[in-house]
């Protein structure tokens with residue numbers, strides 16, 4: 001629901017689209033094909049229903065013209081029974097039609113939702129940067145629902161309407177063409193009224209859809225940010241903004257209601273006009289032997305039945321159009337290229353096992369990256385694509401409309417080693433990890449794992465050897481054990497041992513349900529520190545060859561932090577570790593520390609080497625331990641004391657003092 005609440009720019013949700021698009025219809029038919037028997041059954045029911053529509057008036061004519069003048073009570077009773085049988089058959093056909101079309105719609109929806117969800121999971125991470133959650137949820141829910149209407153009350157019923165129209169028209173012409181023509185004179189007027197109705201309803205529907213999307217986005221965002229709303233006392237202000245959106249939604253509905261309220265009486269008026277024209281014509285022909293009372297009575301019924309499907313077809317047109325627009329959006333998502341290498345690798349376990357036992361050496365070779373130039377992960381290593389990548393030379397540092405987030409980053413880290421990334425907020429530390437995990441691709445340079453370019457490694461193999469504890473920890477709704485295991489083949493003992501290794505066992509013991517405690521959505525119900533310990537246990541349980549710790553100890557108290565540090569040291573033995581640290585006290589033992597500044601490695605070395613260089617790292621470290629900044633400023637400005645960031649509420653110990661300064665404080 002990240003969509004902007006006050007945007008007026010048209011989005012793809014606003015598109016009106018065509019009412020019929022052969023390309024889309026062909027693709028939709030592919031989903032219907034497996035359920036052909038349902039379509040045939042539904043059509044049969046509809047044809048029976050349409051046929052029955054004719055029988056009623058003809059029976060009426062028969063009774064009036066034959067049975068009544070001859071006073072043939074037997075015939076009247078016979079026709080009455082036939083009428084009753086007709087009603088039963090109509091009931092059966094209507095029931096069948098509803099059941100078969102609904103079954104068809106529901107099954108097609110189920111298949112589409114599954115395909116959409118499967119696709120969503122395989123899209124590159126960059127796709128989710130560009131598309132708000134609300135829009136994607138709409139694709140899988142409301143857009144698919146719009147297609148359901150197409151099947152239940154659209155296409156099949158539309159075919160039925162057309163069939164009924166045609167059949168009644170032919171019977172009317174056959175029984176008495178002059179009376180038929182008298183009724184048909186209003187058809188052009190009906191068509192004009194229907195056209196106007198279709199256009200007005202189309203615009204009104206679009207307005208309703210966009211205004212509802214805005215209302216939903218607003219509600220979603222405000223519920224998500226309720227703490228901020230309440231903290232800053234914004235309730236009254238938010239209600240006013242909600243009122244405006246709510247009113248505009250109501251106005252859009254009123255418009256569509258007005259259109260409907262006008263259209264139906266107009267059609268009713270025209271039907272009555274047709275009946276009048278029929279009666280007048282019949283009146284002029286009284287005395288002619290060709291016209292009978294029964295014929296006129298049958299026509300009175302037939303005319304009513306003729307205009308009903310005409311009116312219905314106008315509505316079907318709208319359904320068709322909404323479905324076309326929805327399927328355009330659905331197929332747009334289904335056609336989005338998936339991230340490279342997301343298919344399951346057949347010998348994955350063997351390859352992961354080999355990497356685990358050999359250990360993982362990571363090498364970054366002159367890596368340049370800009371999010372703005374991100375095209376998503378791709379398998380395209382063609383000469384053209386390489387040329388395009390090479391065209392982005394370091395000299396392009398001033399990207400038009402974009403900016404480099406990483407500029408020529410190089411490092412090497414081998415099994416048993418720890419490399420630490422430090423730098424101010426936004427320096428590019430997490431981006432390095434994003435590239436290593438292949439969430440994004442560098443525009444220049446290479447990343448190697450054990451000498452192999454990671455673009456040549458299957459993504460599932462690469463990710464299986466990496467244990468990543470993120471800054472923003474995500475736990476799913478469900479029990480604790482399921483969240484730690486994530487469906488991997490890990491037995492209870494191994495899981496418990498992993499939790500004990502990082503001290504998460506005590507957190508779990510404190511939860512009312514223990515291992516079976518149900519966490520709320522996004523891991524609600526446990527504190528940030530507890531969540532971090534659980535995430536840590538999750539990474540440990542997977543027994544990774546490469547550990548990535550992104551601020552893994554920033555939200556726990558100093559006692560737990562010390563425990564985690566011990567567990568981390570134990571865990572790092574024999575593994576490769578990349579640690580992103582805001583608190584420099586946690587990485588003094590690292591084999592190499594890279595100091596990043598605006599995406600560039602400005603200093604590198606061990607803690608001791610960096611401290612003796614008396615550069616940025618030395619300054620940051622002294623700031624954190626509370627020593628004064630004793631150096632003259634070099635290339636980088638010294639940090640004025642008044643710009644020091646505040647000490648976080650959990651940072652109680654001297655060793656875990658302030659977080660690193662922000663971009664602004666470093667200039």
Ligand SMILES: Nc1ncnc2c1ncn2[C@@H]1O[C@H](COP(=O)(O)OP(=O)(O)OP(=O)(O)O)[C@@H](O)[C@H]1O
Nearest residue numbers: 129371372405423424425426427428429430431432
């Ligand atoms: N998905 C994204 N799309 C566009 N820009 C992004 C994206 N993610 C990060 N950035 C930008 O890239 C730069 C580097 O971000 P990154 O997350 O790597 O910083 P960081 O050093 O990890 O910061 P922090 O310490 O605050 O986590 C920042 O300027 C950020 O605004």
